Amino acid sequence: MEMRGIMGGFYKISEWIMRLSVTNVLWAICSIPFWFFVFSALFLPTSEQGSTIGMLYVAIAVSPFTLFPATAAMFTVARKWVMGEVDVPLFKTFFRGYKENFLQSMLGGLLYAVLFAIMVVDLTVYRSEPSMQLISFLFIGFLFILIVSLFNFFSMLVHYHMKTFQLLKNAVLITIGRPFRSIGTLAMAIVVLMASWKFTFLFPFFTGSVIAFLSYWNFNLIYQKMQAQAEKLAAAEAEQASNDESEDETSDIVTGKK
Template identity: 25%
Template sequence: MKFGDILLNFCQWVFRFIILNFLWVIFMVLGGVVLGIMPSTVAMFHVLRKWIQGEMDINIFKTFKDVYKREFITSNKCGLIFLLIFAFLALDLNILYQIQAIYSTILYVIVMAVLFFVSMSFLYFFPTYVQYKLSVKDYIKNSFILCLSSPFETILILVGFGILYYIVKINPGLIIFFSTVVPSYWVMHVLYKKFLKLQKSF
């Protein structure tokens, strides 16, 4: 591949990421942020999955809008469940932090570990959501199961996040690309390979 072709391909990807990041922000705001973040993120992951599958010529705006509207209610139901879990763990941490005792320190560490696991499961939720058609309960359950059964993928995702953080730290101007869409693309890319392996095992 010639250098000109490589440069053109790179510019096309940058343009796609800019457009998708812009749509993510706009539709999140249109949903009042609180109600917009879940369907907007689901729509973003749906588009990213299409790209990873090689469907590069899709209409980004139409695809994003259609998924956003279709999954608005269901995705927010799932988001509410995760929000309640996070709120419960945050309350536990706050209580344990104020207790001066050895056992409270141990429990604090345990709850922190659980919080990390729930956070990763929440991250796994979006690729799971766009990969399968399930009930709200099964989306949540499968996100936790997938996270629990994917230690290698979790490490790979965290390493990728670390590299992206380092790149942004050196070049702060890139945060517009690396803040949402690029990390999400990396998560979708890693877990899509996991999904393909799971399909072959059945």
């Protein structure tokens, strides 16, 4: 029996808290090596800047084998929620997504890891040189595209059956082709991260799953709009073909052709 009123509202809220927290914890556990090196870098003394950068590079190196498959699994669950399947079994859905998308997420992660490493090096070099700080803003723009395309990559990975290169290419094209949606995705992620920075208990329980849900929700809006445009174009082409066929039949009647 479904509860209604205030108690029903509290029950639904508690359900969503459970869904988001369980999924986030699973994601964090499956990517423990990555987070170990990240937090090791964050808690090193500021005097050991070289060690901090080294730890971050190690974190980037292990991310394709830990963080990326775990994130793909989390997006698998988020996709179910956005598509209206809110009562799916969390453990089963998560680990099925982990298994099914492991290879492609790892391959995509290898490319993204290399690109992020290059970005870190370039930003470090250019920002340290006063005469080249303007160029650093260009790389910040590239970094923005890279981050949002990463969200789109995971969304497309769990939604489409495509080869890895096609997923990567289309993720970048959607990011560039839908700039307002891309800005919206990044803005929502930043808001969640800022809230998590202020209320640190959000990190282990909600940050990742909330960002995944919002990112896929935004991607799904893009997908629905693209699908509607494709259907409209197909209908217009079918109507045009029907009109052309009618004109040909009329012409045959006039000329007496059989």
